[in-house]
Amino acid sequence: MEKIIHRADSRGYANHDWLKSHHSFSFANYYDPNRIHFGALRVLNDDFIKGGMGFGAHPHDNMEIVSIILDGGMEHRDNTGRQAVIRRNDVQVMSAGTGIMHSEFNASKTEDANMLQIWVFPKERNVTPRYDQRTFDxxxxxxxxxxxxxxxxxxxxxxxxxxxxxxxxxxxxxxxxxxxxxxxxxxxxxxxxxxxxxxxxxxxxxxxxxxxxxxxxxxxxxxxxxxxxxxxxxxxx
Missing domain, CATH: 2.60.120.10 (Jelly Rolls)
Structure with a gap:
């Protein structure tokens, strides 16, 4: 058996005031050559987003993206016209494939939200972009x-x-x-x-x-x- 340990206080950290994000793997300005990925798991970000704030429209391609809400809610919009709010006990998956443009904003104007955003390398490249979302009991x-x-x-x-x-x-x-x-x-x-x-x-x-x-x-x-x-x-x- 092989094991790696990632302690909470060893994660990368970015404080943008409206966003406080902890990075389990190298991401944005945080780089650790020993923490690039774990197999096909590329990103696990623990994001805290202030009320009324969020991620403006931005592109993705050839990445599988999973959003798991731990607290509050996030409103998702994309360039296909899809609009949905993801809340606690919801899981959303997005196959970026050939390319998508989306935004994510805190669904509340006053309450903070906490979400895990996870990126996974795809099995097949350049697939048709796809979204799915489900509430789990x-x-x-x-x-x-x-x-x-x-x-x-x-x-x-x-x-x-x-x-x-x-x-x-x-x-x-x-x-x-x-x-x-x-x-x-x-x-x-x-x-x-x-x-x-x-x-x-x-x-x-x-x-x-x-x-x-x-x-x-x-x-x-x-x-x-x-x-x-x-x-x-x-x-x-």
Whole structure:
């Protein structure tokens, strides 16, 4: 088994007043040659956006983009005329493919919003741009892993242009959960949204993360009530 640890206080940080963003991987003005990506996982930004503020229209291409709202809501607009508000318990996926233009603004004029924005390298390039969004029942992730993104059509989940699984879990203290490598060549990146857990002999606290590869199964011990995002992702060559 191979593992990497990303402590919350080791992340890149940008403070633009209206936006406070923590970067798990190299992004914008933050560069660390040891933290470019984890397999096909390229970006995991933990963004706090002031009320009434947001990201103006900007382009993307050949990237899979996932938005997970942790608090508040974000209004999405794009050059196809699509408009939607993403709120807590919503997940949005966007295949940028041949190219799209979109904007994201805090849906509230007064309350802050917190979102995870995640970029994944695509399996196929230059596909037709695509959006999808779904609200997931939070009770389904209580002391369980709720799959929200999957390449398996049998799962009631969104899908990306990549062989990747995203799962959310919310656990009481004292629980244990086993996580397993999906298939050969798939690694797991666990981002602890809140709480305290023990995994692979490491104690993780709020906003810490661990990446695991070349493993079969490992147990996660919930030391304090915890919520986390688990990303199973191709490790690439």
């Amino acid at each position: 939070p009770t389904a992730r209580e002391n369980a892993l709720q799959v929200v993104i999957s390449p398996d059509a049998a799962d009631d989940a969104l899908h990306l242009n990549q062989d990747a699984w995203f799962s959310l879990g919310k656990f009481d203290a004292g629980q244990q959960i086993d996580i397993s490598s999906k298939v050969p060549g798939i690694g797991s990146y666990l981002f602890l949204i809140s709480g305290e857990i023990k995994v692979a002999d490491e104690i993780l606290h709020t906003r810490d993360a661990i990446g695991l590869s070349d493993y079969n199964k490992i147990t996660v011990d919930i030391l304090k009530p915890a919520e986390f995002l688990l990303i199973d992702i191709p490790m690439l060559n």
